[in-house]
Amino acid sequence: MVDDEGRRAELAANLQQVHERIEAACAAAGRPPGAVTLTAVTKTYPASDVLLLAGLGVTDVGENKDQDAGPKAAEVRAAGVRLRWHFVGQLQRNKAKSVAAYADVVESVDSERLVAALAKAAAGRAEPLEALIQVSIDGDPARGGVIENDLHRVCEAVASSDGLRLGGLMAVAPVGWEPDRAFERLAVLAGQVAGRYPGATTISAGMSGDLEAAVRHGATHVRIGTSLLGMRNSLR
Template identity: 85%
Template sequence: MGDDNGRRAELAANLQRVRERIDRACEAAGRPPGAVTLTAVTKTYPASDVLLLAGLGVTDVGENKDQEAAAKAAEVRAAGAELRWHFVGRLQRNKARSVVRYADVIESVDSERLAVALGRAAADRPVPLDVLIQVSIDGDPERGGVIENDLWRVSDSVASSDGLRLGGVMAVAPLGWDPDRAFEKLAVLAGQLAERHPGATTVSAGMSGDLEAAVRHGATHVRIGTSLLGMRNSLR
């Protein structure tokens, strides 16, 4: 119990600092408090941490590996916590049926073939699966994400699927890029997508090191791992 209390206090302090950073970034950008949702990226951390975060008011969590995420989501739900689960890692088509069983949002759709696979897998869901198109800011698809010219084709595919709901875009600032430059480019593409698909207004951008730049350029969700959970590398 002592360890649990100590970890809860650690997470509570980290969460307060992260929320204060988000609030300050919103204020500096002239955006209202609460305009940005915190997604706690809990990959490599145990379900016990997710449950502690849920108790502290976190509503959204992100995972990037199906096998780990499926087991963790089941354990958390069995404990009575209802969270919004985001899959944020690169996703293979053969994992589509597994992921749609627990994920509420897939943030990393980067091809029409993956969109089709997810649409088929999600066809029997009571509500459509929310999907974000991952954008390659620097045009290098090897690191994940669609290049700009493919964004429209992939987004149209998602929007036409009965099992999916097009939510918006996600991106990671490329290594070596100024975050403001990266997220400014993303904001332009997000605006163009919202004109084409008016309901697609989610912009998932910004992590522990660059959330302020992301908020400046219109992020609606920031994905925070290290600043919230620390540097641990294993589930136990």
Template identity: 70%
Template sequence: MIAVTKTYPASDVLALAGLGVTDMGENRDQEAAGKAAEVAAAGVRPRWHFIGQLQRNKARSVVRYADVVHSVDSVRLARALATATADRQEPLDALVQVSIDGDAARGGALPGSADPAAGLEPVAEAVADAPGLRLVGLMAVAPLGWEPERAFARLAEVADAFRAVHPGATALSAGMSGDFEIAIRYGATHVRVGSALLGMRPTLR
């Protein structure tokens, strides 16, 4: 389970860590970088997951604190992360974000597409070929208007085909506070839970 701590203060991260939670998720670099530094200054080092859409110009900042990036959705982003990881001692774990409904405008590589920039396999190969990255699996968000059962059943099909080509990429990041139990039934290994753990999400000012 990944505790999604976006908009929650560093004190909540420390409280979760004190309860034994080891994995934290953030989706905005500007917030996450400062929070990770504050938590580290308190002597705590959780495993940080970057789960939001990532712009290439933020890659260098994100790799300074993140252990995992869940949202690699283009060859250009994979290359930017590969360049940014040049000084890391350990590879950055990377999941390719897939578009379940084929709408590239909402983010996600396209399953079954030969598009050299945004097809699922070209993106996966760009990650797998980068020495500073480690391809560990797939991530998806249920499309707007789709029932969770339909979305995660489709994702399971994509994941099965993907693992046939990349047998070591077994991670499947799917499901949030409202639907994580369904995601688990369809094979999710990582669920992203925020409000179900920490209550009503505060609004950033």
């Protein structure tokens, strides 16, 4: 119990600091408070941390490995806690069925073949599986993401698939790029996508080191791990 209380206090302090950063970034950008949703990236952290965060008001959590996320989501659900689960890692098509069983959002959709696999896996869901298209800002597909020339084709594949809903875009600032440069380009692409698909307004961008730049350029969701959960041992 002492350990749980100590961890809860640690997470509460970190969460307050992260919220203060987000609120300050929104104010600096002339955006209203609450314009940005915090997605707590809980990869490598135990379900106990997820439950503590939920108790502190966190509603969205992100995971990047199906073999960890599935059991963790089941444990949290068994505790009677309902969260919005985001899958944020690169996803292989053979994992689509497993991920569709617990995820509410897949943020790393990067090909028409993955769209087809997710659509098949999402058939029969009570609610559509939200898909964010991961964009390769620097055009290097080896780092994950759809290159600009293929973006609208993949968006259309999602929009025309039963069981899926096109939510918007996701991106990571490429190594060596100034975050402002990366997120400015993402904002342009997001505007194009939202113009063609009016419901696709989500922009998932920004992590612990660059959330301010992401908010400055219109991010609606920021994915925060280290600043929130700290450095801890892996689950493995």
